[in-house]
Structure formats: structure tokens, C-alpha cells
Amino acid sequence: MRIGELSKKTGVASRMLRYYEEQGLISPTRLDNGYRDYQDYLIDRVGKIRGLVDSGIPSRIIVDILPCLDQEQDIVVRNVEPGLRDLLAQERDRMSQKIDFLTQNRDAITKYIAALDEAATEAPLASAS
DNA sequence: ATTCTTACA
DNA sequence: TGTAAGTA
Incomplete structure (x- = not known):
């Protein structure tokens, strides 16, 4: 194709x-x-x-x-390329680091969304104030 | 009508 | 990545 x-x-x-x-x-x-x-x-x-x-x-x-x-x-x-193993191991660690970072951001966003929903519940028509 | 390459935003 | 130009 x-x-x-x-x-x-x-x-x-x-x-x-x-x-x-x-x-x-x-x-x-x-x-x-x-x-x-x-x-x-x-x-x-x-x-x-x-x-x-x-x-x-x-x-x-x-x-x-x-x-x-x-x-x-x-x-x-x-x-069996020479430094490939180390290269991949290093990359795997970067992935773990990135996952941790994303996890933190995800949790932070989750809390923010909860706060937005709560605000919407308390003051439904306050968006234009 | 589709895709190709090159190049700029 | 999107898009424009000039082709094939």
C-alpha cells in the first residue's frame, strides 16, 4: 500500500x-x-x-x-553489539525516571480536577464572575 | 487525485 | 508537524 x-x-x-x-x-x-x-x-x-x-x-x-x-x-x-546492553539499561532507567515524573504530574492534575469539580458544585454559575 | 523532495515557519 | 512549490 x-x-x-x-x-x-x-x-x-x-x-x-x-x-x-x-x-x-x-x-x-x-x-x-x-x-x-x-x-x-x-x-x-x-x-x-x-x-x-x-x-x-x-x-x-x-x-x-x-x-x-x-x-x-x-x-x-x-x-551482540558491544555497548547495546548498557545503552538499553541506561534507557530503561530513564524510562523509570520519566514514569515517576509523569505519575507525580498525573496525581497533581487529578487533585486539581477534583478541586475544579468541587468549585463547580459550590458555585455552579460563578464561572463568569 | 496522489505522492515525491526540499524547504520554511 | 503543517504547508507550499513544482513534478511525475
Whole structure:
């Protein structure tokens, strides 16, 4: 399928699909007319990529994690790149740190929402005062 | 009508 | 990311 169809199926803007390609996250083939040709499995892959990207994970890390996502559980460990283990461990710690940060913000927002609801209950028409 | 690349906001 | 230009 071409970029427009993949965009509709994944909800990812075609602009970003081309960007993902630049980042080495996906490698669509080309049609004779130069149009990008995406395989069906990329629909699922793009969904996972979006999840990672939306979590704020740098694309350079996503590239290393992607092969783990494309398989069910049988992770192939042939690519024993030198510092990859440490790189991923370091990234995992950053994720934990980010999760803690987001958890705090979520709780703070939850309290704020509660305060807003309470205020609305006490003074229903005070929004324009 | 769609997509492509390049480039600017 | 969105959009514009000029193509294929």
C-alpha cells in the first residue's frame, strides 16, 4: 500500500511516516514510479513506533528495540553489539525516571480536577464572575 | 487525485 | 508537524 493508505490505517500523518523512514524506523520499498510501498506488517509496526515515540523515547533507541517488538517472544540475540546492553539499561532507567515524573504530574492534575469539580458544585454559575 | 523532495515557519 | 512549490 502507498503512504496515504497507511496513514489512514495507522492515524499517523504521512509527513511523520516519511520522518520515521528518515530516522531508520521503517524501510518501505519503492514502486516503479518512486512512490513508497508499505508492507502490511508495517501497519502494526507503525503503531508500536508511535507508542514509543509518544512516550518520548529517542528514535535511536527505538531502532534497537524494534526487532524485539516484531517478534512474539523469541528475541534473536545474534546481534551482540558491544555497548547495546548498557545503552538499553541506561534507557530503561530513564524510562523509570520519566514514569515517576509523569505519575507525580498525573496525581497533581487529578487533585486539581477534583478541586475544579468541587468549585463547580459550590458555585455552579460563578464561572463568569 | 496522489505522492515525491526540499524547504520554511 | 503543517504547508507550499513544482513534478511525475
